[in-house]
Amino acid sequence: MKIVDIKEKAVPIKSEISNAYIDFSKMNCSVVAIVTDVYKNGRRVVGYGFHSNGRYAPSGLLHERFIPRLLEADSNAILNEEGTNFDPHKIWDVLMTNEKPGGHGERSVAVGTIDMAVWDAVAKIEEKPLYQVLAERYRSGKVDDKVFVYAAGGYYSPDKGLKELQEEMKGYLDLGYSVVKMKIGGASLEEDLKRIEAVLEVVPSGRNLAVDANGRFDLETALAYGEAMEPYNLFWYEEAGDPLDFQLQAELSKNYKNPMATGENLFSMQDARNLIRYGGMNPKQDTLQFDCALSYGLVEYLRTLDMLKENGWSARNVIPHGGHQMSLNIAAGLGMGGNESYPGVFEPFGGFAGNTPIEDGYVGLPDVPGVGFEAKENLIKVLRSVAE
Template sequence: MRITAIRDIVAPIKSDIANAYIDFSTMTASVVAVVTDVVVEGRPVVGFGFNSNGRYAPQGLLRERFIPRLLSARPEDLQGEDGLVDPHRAWAAMMRNEKPGGHGERSVAVGVLDMALWDAVAKANRVPLWRLLADRYNGGEADATAWVYAAGGYYYPGKGLEGLQDEMRSYLDRGYSTVKMKVGLVPLEEDLARIEAALAVLDHDGSRLCVDVNGRFSLEEAIRFGHAIAPYNLRWYEEPVDPLDYLAHAALATVYAPPLATGENLFSMQDARNLVRHGGLRADRDILQFDPALSYGLVEYLRTRDMLAAHGWSPRRCVPHGGHQFALNIAVGLGLGGNESYPDVFAPFGGFADSVPVRDSRVAMPDIPGIGFEAKSALYAVMRPVAEG
């Protein structure tokens, strides 16, 4: 298997929505197509990748460093024993001459290409990625379904409590039983009213609602907010403080007993290790949200999984950020705790295959080779022209 071409574009995912920290009015994503010389059913195998929301398209890094390194590598240096491209070897080629630390945006660029490589390898094997991962890394055991939750509840111009409730009802109507909403942008009393409005739609069952601060609070604000929401017994309280302030996480965990969730803005195994070493998180209840598409891809995620196991964390405590099919395949194949879902935002990148229904916040994976992008028509309409050049 040889890589014959790599093509990329920048696609807009702009929206008028906002969380407590940023708006998404200028958000973009990189889309790549890795074309190979392997032919299946008369067509060259092409792997696709893109970056998750929240980070902008890393086109400069892709074109200046990481795509050229893949294309200039000797084909035999990228191949595994089966003759196909080995994503681990490709990862090493992409990271050649890169110093450790400073994970920043380069982890996003590598993650985009890593996603495309795994898609291509699974297609060349004619199996879904979740099956490939289960067979290689999970003793052949794949979950029958994955738990998913509907992420929404963004701040939006003119959106009041009734609009928030209508949004949450729409998720329930589409099969989700657990939902998430944004908090932290408005005064505490206003956010509490928003939380109570959402809970009214959920039969006042706090275990069905997650809240997400997106790292906006100081420790003092996070503690105050935590005291206010603790009686609701929410599913989790997400990213309450800066993602790299491990001491603040540890301090908050001493006074907030219900589950915390964080990790979507940590982009390496080393950062994840610092979090579990120094962040005071509790392996019996807290949630880790590392996003493989943003954090150097699946190759690095496998290292993170092994590190977590060495520190006493079950993969079931991992629920990746991003709401994309790549993370969903990983969740099913590696036995994670579930996956985020974006039913209404970040189109066409959010959401899963068109034929995959959600029932009681669970989805079953289709038997489609690769990651399954071809079964999501709106997304494939963006990807296919990239492959064709």
Template sequence: MRIVSVKDAVVPISSAIANAYIDFSKMTASVVAVTVEAGDGKRATGFGFNSNGRYAQPGLLRERFIPRLLEAGGDALFHADGGLEPAGAWMAMMRNEKPGGHGDRSVAVGTLDMALWDAAAKLAGVPLWRLLADRFRGGQADEAAWVYAAGGYYHPGKGTEGLVEEMKRYLGLGYSVVKMKIGGAPGSAIKDALRDDVARIEAVLKLLGGDGSRLCVDVNGRFGLHAALSYAAALTPYKLRWYDEPLDPLDFATHATLAEHYGGPIATGENLFSAADARNLVRHAGLRPDRDVLQFDPALSYGLVEYIRILNVLQTHGWSPRRCVPHGGHQFALNIAVGLGLGGNESYPEVFAPFGGFADDTPVQDSRVRLPGIPGIGFEGKSDLYAVLQGLAE
């Protein structure tokens, strides 16, 4: 078993959209193709990319992680079932890396890790969700994954009417739960921004028949405690699905204060990238395992190898994998959700093309998706994305 070649490229995913914290006018993503040759002569190319919101990592990939990956080989790459063991390749990539200091490093490794799991499943001739269920869950896989449509970004000239029309399109695609951005009125006093956001929320709720359980709102970490509490008081009567990333992701004490005052579900974790971070979050942020949602993104968190460690940490602290709904909206996390029994997965039906959304022949029905039987992650079933990936491999 050996790594034959690794190729990488930078792909623009820029757009005029913005959330409460950043805009995406200069956003990029790294794309990689990793070709693996098995001892029996089989050969497979796996693909990977980093999730939206974190920029491409060509320097880290080319200077450190790709050279180490190309040196990996031998028994470390063999799993007990005879297939590829991505954990062995992961250990080679992380050689001589000190603990801590996550962020961009975790993004680069996670991008390569995605490609390695794609290759591992292709060598086995099965979808990734099946490989994961067989290796980690005694063969048990979910029949489908719960998904929600993430959107509602700020866009020049887009008002409440445009927001409602966007959400209406998601409902037409088969999603029953949607997410919108709030807190993005720059320079506004809290009371003015809150007034505007309440009007936007109520407009979407009207479309949803007044059912708050079908709507999530996302702050992208912009608020301090005063704003977070002010919004929490206003949001409480709506009984929303969850209040997403209201605070700085590393401010655990302030999360704990918010959780004392807001009884509804809080979602966070998409900007934490390691098992150690996950442990600190559930120890110190006052989160409640009966209702809150953890959004660690395997593509940003050093990949699935580290994400499995995160799940083990959470279970040790009394959290079910069903409380995990990964950020990112990609097919990698969708396979993980089905294979490892998570609570669901984010989806981006209209943004971050071609990476957002799922395979062309996987329709959404009542916010649930059944995965196809394509070997690997299934990128080949998403034509616009596969055109980018295939070009890199060639």
């Protein structure tokens, strides 16, 4: 059993939207295909991976360091003890050979992209959905048969006024979502409050609306927004300041009493641990959004979940960023609090199996080996084009 080839291609996202910091019109995404010599049901096993939106394709890192290391590794160094499947933990060690501690960021995206493809291949070889593989290995076989998902939207766009924003959010509710999220920080406080109040007119309550500043604010602005929004009793107030400014987060936590969320731009267990140590987050109400595909993959994510447990946090406090099927599998297999979703945005990478409806804010999972990419027609076409 061996890996015979690894291919990578940078694919454009082409979304004409923006948040408080960036626009996505020139954003792209690395797609990786790990080609094995294993056949199941007459088809060669190929593991696919990609990374979440918000980070550019790390093609250079993949081709210069990480793909060559994995291709050059001895087969025995990447297989499980029985020699019947690939070992993601051993593969992770191979990928990180000769890498110094620290330096998280784009490197973690490259490794996370390969890691997703590895787990896809592993589950396909076992002929099981990834969520089932994870549950059997790490949760005594228990799988959540449905996962809470919220609709992330409300981006800034030149042609989106208050009416269009309301229509967008009503559309998400009509799709079956119970919680929607919108961007703030790309306009003045006064204008953003008008946008929030417009959405509150069409959702059942403040508990059905989350807001996301994408790390835009300094402490003074973060506090001002918090004071203005607190009466709305929102679902959460997300990533007010720079993701590594733990003091800002801690000060905000002292002053803003409603739920908060952050963590999508922390790319290692060590950074996640610093957030828990110094960020003032509340395990009774706050949400952590670490993204497997951006933070060295599932192998590192398991370390992060162990760290959280040691510090009194439940996996139910974790709702990953990313809005894709890998995070959905992790949430179902490891018992996390839910998953992000981008209805109609960042296609074909965002979203879930094409025929799986959202019902009362929850989504089911397809019974498809691997991550389940094959159940999403527009995505699997892109993925197979890289391999073939």
